[in-house]
Amino acid sequence: MNTGESDNGTHDPSLADLDTRPTPNEGPDTCSTSEVRDLEQEVEYVVDECFFTVGQVVGMRTTIDYEVVRWWREHYRARFLAAMKAFGNRWLQDRTNVTSVAIMLAERAVRYSEGRPSIDCDAAQRAAEDVERYCTLQARRQARRHASDGRESALPRIAGYWCIYDPEP
Amino acid sequence: MTPAQEVDYILNDCFFAVGQAVGTRKALDFEVIPWWRARYRAFFLHAMTANGNSWLKDRHRVMAVGRFLGQRALHHATDRQSIDLHCAAVASHEVEIGCRMNAVREGGAAPARTLDRS
Numbered sequence: 001m002n003t004g005e006s007d008n009g010t011h012d013p014s015l016a017d018l019d020t021r022p023t024p025n026e027g028p029d030t031c032s033t034s035e036v037r038d039l040e041q042e043v044e045y046v047v048d049e050c051f052f053t054v055g056q057v058v059g060m061r062t063t064i065d066y067e068v069v070r071w072w073r074e075h076y077r078a079r080f081l082a083a084m085k086a087f088g089n090r091w092l093q094d095r096t097n098v099t100s101v102a103i104m105l106a107e108r109a110v111r112y113s114e115g116r117p118s119i120d121c122d123a124a125q126r127a128a129e130d131v132e133r134y135c136t137l138q139a140r141r142q143a144r145r146h147a148s149d150g151r152e153s154a155l156p157r158i159a160g161y162w163c164i165y166d167p168e169p
Numbered sequence: 170m171t172p173a174q175e176v177d178y179i180l181n182d183c184f185f186a187v188g189q190a191v192g193t194r195k196a197l198d199f200e201v202i203p204w205w206r207a208r209y210r211a212f213f214l215h216a217m218t219a220n221g222n223s224w225l226k227d228r229h230r231v232m233a234v235g236r237f238l239g240q241r242a243l244h245h246a247t248d249r250q251s252i253d254l255h256c257a258a259v260a261s262h263e264v265e266i267g268c269r270m271n272a273v274r275e276g277g278a279a280p281a282r283t284l285d286r287s
Binding site: 044045047048049051052053054055056057058059060063064066069070072073091092095 | 182202
């Protein structure tokens with residue numbers, strides 16, 4: 001987990017400002033082969049850091065099945081890479097927000113795995129659904145706020161875009 | 170899945186384990202992530218190429234080593250705001266010494282050898 005801890009060392013995801021409002025690039029197709037190669041390397045660091053954060057929050061309360069590692073990695077790597085191809089690598093600006101969401105993912109997964117020996121795929125997927133629902137709601141709220149301010153309301157999905165950006169639009 | 174693909178899943182698994190041991194007491198400097206990734210990706214790939222992919226069998230023990238790595242990094246970061254590259258490198262050095270000793274004691278094919286290129 002990175003910055004923004006509260007007194008007890010945790011970061012309240014409800015306080016996270018998920019709307020980082022980046023300006024998109026011209027689109028995924030504009031990335032050159034070498035840029036894509038760089039992003040494919042950089043997305044690994046992002047996924048690693050998210051797993052680290054989830055581990056921090058889960059702590060020694062329980063552990064995760066390897067199938068969960070596979071599922072979360074495939075699920076989020078695709079989204080992160082799609083977001084990075086569209087908006088560039090904004091990880092260093094956005095990591096506090098995104099790891100805050102990872103904290104929520106971990107807490108939900110622990111809750112859904114209560115009574116089980118470890119976090120299994122069912123618990124992990126339900127947690128991911130919760131988190132993505134939260135991110136989507138945040139995105140809509142942010143879009144409405146910007147629209148009511150008279151600011152352009154395009155790209156409402158940018159808020160929380162790291163985890164809800166559709167890899168196959 | 171080729172070892173080069175599988176190793177990325179294994180590294181994710183290990184980052185989870187390191188995070189478990191660190192807990193929410195300390196943050197991790199971002200620069201540590203690429204450093205640990207490059208280091209252990211090379212070690213793991215070497216082990217998988219030489220000995221085959223035995224991750225599911227060895228996972229329990231290697232995850233324990235990952236947690237030990239997290240504990241040592243946390244220990245070395247006592248007076249710092251976060252676990253920086255220096256703390257991470259010292260922790261890695263300690264853990265790898267332990268793994269080498271373990272590998273010698275167990276006569277070779279132990280999972281700890283995933284950390285040992287020799």
